[in-house]
Structure formats: structure tokens, C-alpha cells
Amino acid sequence: MKSSYREALRAGIRDAMIRDERVFLMGEDVGAYGGSFAVSLGLLEEFGPDRIRDTPLSESGFVGAGIGAALGGMRPIVEIMTVNFSLLALDQIVNNAATLLHMSGGQFHVPLVIRMTTGAGRQLGAQHSHSLEGWYAHIPGLRILAPATLEDARGMLWTALQDPDPVLIFEHGSLYNVPGELADDAGPVDIDTAAIRRPGNDISLITYGGTLPAVLDAAEQLAADGIDAEVLDLRTLRPLDDAAIMASVTRTHRAVVVDEGWRSGSLSAEVSARITEQVFFDLDAPVGRVCSAEVPIPYAKHLELAALPSAARVVAAAKETVDAGG
Amino acid sequence: MTGTPGPGGGAVDAAQGRHLLLQMLRVRQLEEKCVELYSAAKIRGFLHVYIGEEAVAAGVLASLGPEDAVVATYREHGHALLRGVSAGAILAEMYGYVEGCCRGRGGSMHLFDAATRFFGGNAIVAGGLPLAVGLALADKMAGRSNVTACFFGEGAVAEGEFHESLNLAALWQLPVLFCCENNLYAMGTALARSESQTDIALKAAAYEIPAWAVDGMDVLAVQEGARRAVDAVRSGGGPHFLELRTYRFRAHSMFDPERYRAKDEVARWMERDPITLLRTALESAGQLSAAEWEQLQADAQAEIAAAVDFAEAGTPEPVEELTRFVYSERDTGDGAGPGTGTQPAGKETGAP
Numbered sequence: 001m002k003s004s005y006r007e008a009l010r011a012g013i014r015d016a017m018i019r020d021e022r023v024f025l026m027g028e029d030v031g032a033y034g035g036s037f038a039v040s041l042g043l044l045e046e047f048g049p050d051r052i053r054d055t056p057l058s059e060s061g062f063v064g065a066g067i068g069a070a071l072g073g074m075r076p077i078v079e080i081m082t083v084n085f086s087l088l089a090l091d092q093i094v095n096n097a098a099t100l101l102h103m104s105g106g107q108f109h110v111p112l113v114i115r116m117t118t119g120a121g122r123q124l125g126a127q128h129s130h131s132l133e134g135w136y137a138h139i140p141g142l143r144i145l146a147p148a149t150l151e152d153a154r155g156m157l158w159t160a161l162q163d164p165d166p167v168l169i170f171e172h173g174s175l176y177n178v179p180g181e182l183a184d185d186a187g188p189v190d191i192d193t194a195a196i197r198r199p200g201n202d203i204s205l206i207t208y209g210g211t212l213p214a215v216l217d218a219a220e221q222l223a224a225d226g227i228d229a230e231v232l233d234l235r236t237l238r239p240l241d242d243a244a245i246m247a248s249v250t251r252t253h254r255a256v257v258v259d260e261g262w263r264s265g266s267l268s269a270e271v272s273a274r275i276t277e278q279v280f281f282d283l284d285a286p287v288g289r290v291c292s293a294e295v296p297i298p299y300a301k302h303l304e305l306a307a308l309p310s311a312a313r314v315v316a317a318a319k320e321t322v323d324a325g326g
Numbered sequence: 327m328t329g330t331p332g333p334g335g336g337a338v339d340a341a342q343g344r345h346l347l348l349q350m351l352r353v354r355q356l357e358e359k360c361v362e363l364y365s366a367a368k369i370r371g372f373l374h375v376y377i378g379e380e381a382v383a384a385g386v387l388a389s390l391g392p393e394d395a396v397v398a399t400y401r402e403h404g405h406a407l408l409r410g411v412s413a414g415a416i417l418a419e420m421y422g423y424v425e426g427c428c429r430g431r432g433g434s435m436h437l438f439d440a441a442t443r444f445f446g447g448n449a450i451v452a453g454g455l456p457l458a459v460g461l462a463l464a465d466k467m468a469g470r471s472n473v474t475a476c477f478f479g480e481g482a483v484a485e486g487e488f489h490e491s492l493n494l495a496a497l498w499q500l501p502v503l504f505c506c507e508n509n510l511y512a513m514g515t516a517l518a519r520s521e522s523q524t525d526i527a528l529k530a531a532a533y534e535i536p537a538w539a540v541d542g543m544d545v546l547a548v549q550e551g552a553r554r555a556v557d558a559v560r561s562g563g564g565p566h567f568l569e570l571r572t573y574r575f576r577a578h579s580m581f582d583p584e585r586y587r588a589k590d591e592v593a594r595w596m597e598r599d600p601i602t603l604l605r606t607a608l609e610s611a612g613q614l615s616a617a618e619w620e621q622l623q624a625d626a627q628a629e630i631a632a633a634v635d636f637a638e639a640g641t642p643e644p645v646e647e648l649t650r651f652v653y654s655e656r657d658t659g660d661g662a663g664p665g666t667g668t669q670p671a672g673k674e675t676g677a678p
């Protein structure tokens with residue numbers, strides 16, 4: 001079946017709404033407007049305004065209400081337009097959603113799913129372009145997902161809704177229009193493991209979300225130069241699938257981590273640290289990293305492109321890592 | 327005061343009326359051009375035009391002085407222009423060129439200009455309100471009699487920052503003029519679908535802030551209301567709040583298919599186009615001849631055409647400078663002073 005990342009997400013939401021009456025979608029402009037990125041287009045007509053619930057501009061309020069509704073037995077899907085605006089709800093996410101189970105000594109679960117757009121690449125300027133999923137991956141109590149494929153866009157939501165704890169799903173803005181085939185019977189997928197998107201023997205390129213297409217592209221370019229790269233899609237940023245990361249690196253002996261977040265204090269730093277902690281003696285070269293330049297993402301196209309990871313930068317970093325290994 | 331009835335029945339001073347008409351025309355033509363340039367892919371990112379709402383910025387900004395401060399939203403091209411940022415520097419910014427008012431780093435939603443005390447250009451809804459409170463706090467603490475005008479949409483009223491800011495400003499009696507641009511929609515969400523109390527001035531009143539609603543399509547009414555409020559704020563009367571009732575004629579942004587409102591609703595509001603209202607009032611008072619109207623349009627057109635030429639001739643900032651302005655550039659001891667980050671690029675280059 002011909003589909004797109006956006007349609008796959010929509011199919012996942014529809015599926016959840018049909019399967020479980022406790023599920024509802026709430027957020028800014030999810031209904032009458034048709035979804036700020038058109039993910040929920042048509043769902044208002046199908047499910048009505050109670051379950052496709054438009055909210056005022058009140059991120060802290062409606063995320064907190066989502067937490068409360070989850071405590072009250074519902075299975076809310078809260079949509080925040082972009083990760084940038086999720087900062088207005090940071091208190092509710094970090095101080096309530098992530099902590100209630102622990103603070104209550106295991107009594108109160110928060111089965112809440114929060115979806116949001118992340119990432120740059122569309123010349124939207126600093127306040128609309130940041131990749132902050134790595135921050136959220138810092139927080140115990142949250143599970144962080146980053147679907148990069150149509151299957152994951154379609155299938156992660158249902159599994160996330162089965163999780164008794166809060167799950168955040170990050171959808172990279174550059175992926176919505178990605179076309180592709182989706183099996184008619186595509187359904188839930190696991191949200192525990194990383195996935196090898198391209199097997200290879202010479203180097204592990206470890207990435208997730210919006211940079212997966214560029215990394216796959218880089219792997220093809222490297223193949224033309226005789227370097228057989230493996231591409232590992234993390235899929236779940238917290239908890240990280242250490243076993244899959246280490247299995248890949250012990251096979252290839254080299255790794256480059258590609259992350260659209262900034263380098264300092266980042267998810268890429270965490271992955272790199274775990275590799276050196278766990279399989280240091282299997283490495284033939286230091287772990288490389290390709291991240292965004294340490295600058296608020298600029299508007300001008302050439303500056304924005306220069307700030308972001310690209311296939312060319314991944315190729316260069318991979319070659320450097322291979323050469324360093326001798 | 328002598329004069330003839332304005333659109334809302336107020337008196338029009340001929341010169342002042344023609345001045346306001348020109349201001350609104352300049353904004354309208356700048357933005358018609360922006361839309362055209364967006365379609366031609368010269369401008370990218372998000373573009374939110376103010377077409378239909380020009381009377382609000384024109385009326386309020388005409389009531390401010392050069393030492394006052396302005397804080398606006400992502401729908402701020404008009405505010406920037408009327409505050410004195412050149413059309414060339416604004417367009418060059420949208421082209422992403424170094425000649426832009428923010429060197430191409432901000433784009434349409436992030437116009438800033440230190441020289442005119444224009445503090446953005448904020449793309450986080452309600453993000454500018456606390457900033458305005460702080461600017462006013464600084465003025466008050468330093469004993470300056472400046473006013474900070476803060477523009478925001480009615481959508482911002484639902485955010486916590488709106489309420490926190492109003493309370494702080496009232497509690498500390500700060501010189502802020504809150505200007506709520508009530509165009510009835512926040513993207514696709516109508517006011518009545520987002521607020522239990524749709525009378526916005528009442529919300530401000532609950533914080534003990536003098537607040538009233540103004541016909542935001544009548545530039546003379548806006549100017550009159552703003553002048554009254556600014557005078558009160560400046561003379562130590564604490565924060566004031568204007569709810570400016572207006573309407574956006576165009577989509578929220580260039581990506582909005584406008585599924586949420588009826589075409590005839592838009593058409594009805596367009597009958598109250600603020601430019602047409604003032605023009606008609608001036609004409610029927612015999613204060614605007616056909617030739618004068620032609621001239622005003624020609625003046626605005628010439629300005630915008632020169633601005634497009636300026637932007638077209640712009641240059642991209644060298645990529646090597648990508649990581650500049652993340653931190654302040656320190657004085658290197660050569661007497662050069664602080665980094666160029668605080669200097670308005672557009673001014674220096676003589677943008678039209």
C-alpha cells in the first residue's frame with residue numbers, strides 16, 4: 001500500500017482510537033485546523049470533538065491535564081506542535097509525568113503518550129528548529145521514541161499506549177512527506193530494540209530519526225569507496241538498546257554516532273560513552289560524532305545547512321574513523 | 327480640535343490622516359510583496375502576514391516615542407517597518423542575507439533592531455510578554471519615563487505567561503502597554519473555542535489593569551486609544567491594556583488551507599479594510615484628492631521596489647561565521663568595543 005510517514009502516523013492514531021475507547025487525541029489545532037502538520041487531518045470528522053480535542057494555547061495546562069487523565073484511567077495521546085513549545089510544558093513532563101510513579105512508591109502509573117515534531121531543515125529559525133529529544137532522554141521515568149521509518153511511524157504508537165508509563169514520540173519534521181510502501185497488515189512494533197537498517201562490516205553508523213535518510217545515503221557513498229558501513233537505527237532513545245549497539249560495534253570495530261542534537265552533553269555523548277565503557281578493547285579507532293554546530297539554528301539556508309549533519313559530513317567522519325584505525 | 331469625522335466618527339486631521347494612510351499602505355505593500363516573493367521561493371520558512379490588521383500597528387506605534395520599546399510576535403513585519411526598520415533590511419533578512427536586520431539569522435519571525443528599540447520578533451506564543459515586563463522594570467528602576475509596548479495575539483491569552491506577566495506588571499506598577507491583537511483566531515482555533523471568557527479586556531481588569539477594547543480596523547480610534555493609554559502609562563499610571571479588535575484577511579501562514587472559517591466571514595471583514603475605511607473618510611471630508619491617493623500609493627510602491635532591489639543585491643554571510651553570536655564577542659583590547667552583535671546591520675549599510 002502506498003503511504004507516507006504522515007499517513008502512517010495517522011493510521012496509527014486511527015487504529016488506537018478504534019481499538020481502545022479510552023484513547024483520545026488532544027492538542028493545539030488537532031481538530032478544526034486539521035493538525036498543524038496535517039497528521040490528524042480527517043480524524044475530527046471520524047471521531048468527533050470529544051476524542052479529537054482542540055485545546056487553547058496552554059501547553060503546560062493540557063499536558064498536565066493529559067497526565068491527570070492518564071491517572072484517571074484514560075489513555076491520552078497529547079500532541080505538542082513542536083518540541084520547542086514543549087518547553088512550556090517541561091515542568092509537567094519532568095516534575096509530574098516522570099516522577100509520580102516513583103514518588104508514590106509505585107502506586108500511580110502515568111500511561112500517557114506525548115507526540116511532537118522535532119528538528120530543523122525547513123528554514124524556520126531558532127525557535128522552531130531545535131532537536132531536544134536528547135534532553136528528554138536524560139530523564140528517568142520517561143521512554144523516548146524516535147520513529148524514522150513508515151513501519152515505526154505506524155506501529156510505535158500502539159505499543160507506547162500499552163506502556164504503563166509516559167512515552168514521548170519525536171517525529172522529525174523533514175520525515176512527514178517521505179513516501180513509501182506500508183504493508184496492509186502493518187501493525188504494532190516493539191519499542192525496546194534498535195534496528196539494523198543496512199548491514200555492514202567495516203564501521204557502525206549509529207543514528208535515529210530525521211538523520212537516518214542522510215546516514216543511509218552516506219553508507220551508499222561509502223560503499224562506492226569500498227567501505228561497508230552498517231547503519232544502526234536506535235529507534236528508542238531511552239532506554240538505549242545497549243546490546244544492539246555493542247553487538248554492531250564489536251563486529252565492525254568502529255563507530256560514528258550521528259545526532260542532530262548539539263554535541264555537548266548530548267545523546268551522542270551518551271552512546272559514545274557507553275561504547276567506550278563496554279567494548280573499548282574491541283575498538284580500532286576512537287568513536288566519531290557528527291552533530292549540529294553549537295549554534296541556535298539560523299534561518300538563512302546556507303547557514304542552516306552548514307549547521308546540520310549531512311551525508312557528506314557523515315562520509316567524511318566515517319573515512320576519518322576508518323583511516324584512524326589503520 | 328477641528329476636522330471631519332473619521333471612520334469611527336472621530337475627528338481627522340488631514341495631514342495626520344494622510345500620514346497614517348501612508349503608514350498602512352507601506353505595510354500592505356511590503357507584505358503583498360512578501361507573499362509574491364514567497365511564491366517565487368525568494369523567502370522561505372514560515373511567513374505570517376498582517377494584511378487586514380495594519381491599523382493596529384500604525385495607530386499604536388504613532389503614539390510612541392523613540393525611547394520607548396516595542397516587543398512583537400512572529401507577525402511583526404509591519405511593526406518593524408513602522409518602528410523605523412527599513413523595508414530593505416526587513417526584506418534582506420527574509421532573503422537570508424547579511425544585509426538583513428539580523429544578518430539573515432532570524433528570518434521573517436525574528437526581526438530585531440537595537441537602534442529602534444525593537445525587541446523582536448518572537449515565535450513562541452506569549453514569549454514576549456515577560457520580556458516586556460522586564461524591559462519596563464528596567465525603565466522603572468532606572469527612573470526613565472519610557473513605555474514598553476507589547477503586541478501579542480488573543481491566542482496568547484490562554485498561556486500561563488500572559489497571566490504571570492499581567493500580574494507582575496500590575497503588582498509592580500510597571501510602564502507596559504499591553505496590546506492584544508484580537509483577530510479572533512489562533513491558527514485554526516476561534517476565540518470562542520479557546521476561552522471560557524471571550525471578553526479579553528475583562529481578564530486584564532481582573533489584574534487591576536485599566537483595559538478597554540478598541541475598533542482595530544479604525545486607525546484613528548486605535549491611535550486615540552493608544553495615545554490615551556500611553557499618556558497614562560508614561561505619567562506613572564501603571565500598566566494599561568488595549569484589546570484591539572481586528573481580523574486577518576489572509577491565511578495564518580503560507581501553509582494554512584483555512585479549513586476553519588467561512589469565505590463569507592472573511593469577505594464581510596474585508597468590507598472593513600482599514601485602508602479603505604480611512605481613505606473613504608478622508609475623501610468624503612475632501613481631505614484626500616484622487617491625485618494625492620495616487621501619490622501615496624506611488625510613494626509606498628517606490629519604497630518597496632527599492633527595498634526589493636536592495637534585498638536582491640544582498641550577500642550571504644560567509645559560512646565561516648556560522649558560530650558567531652552564540653556568545654558575545656569580547657573587546658580584544660584594540661578599542662573596537664563590544665562585538666557587532668549589538669549593532670543593527672541594516673542601519674550601517676544604508677538600506678532603503
Ligand SMILES: Cc1ncc(C[n+]2csc(CCOP(=O)(O)OP(=O)(O)O)c2C)c(N)n1
Nearest residue numbers: 085401449450451479480481482511512513
Ligand atoms: C508556545 C507556542 N505554542 C504553539 C505555537 C504555534 N503557533 C504559532 S502561531 C499560533 C497561533 C497564535 O495565535 P494568536 O496568538 O491569536 O496570534 P495570531 O497568529 O492570530 O496573530 C500557534 C498556535 C507557538 N508558536 N508557540
Ligand SMILES: [Mg+2]
Nearest residue numbers: 479480511512
Ligand atoms: Mg489571533
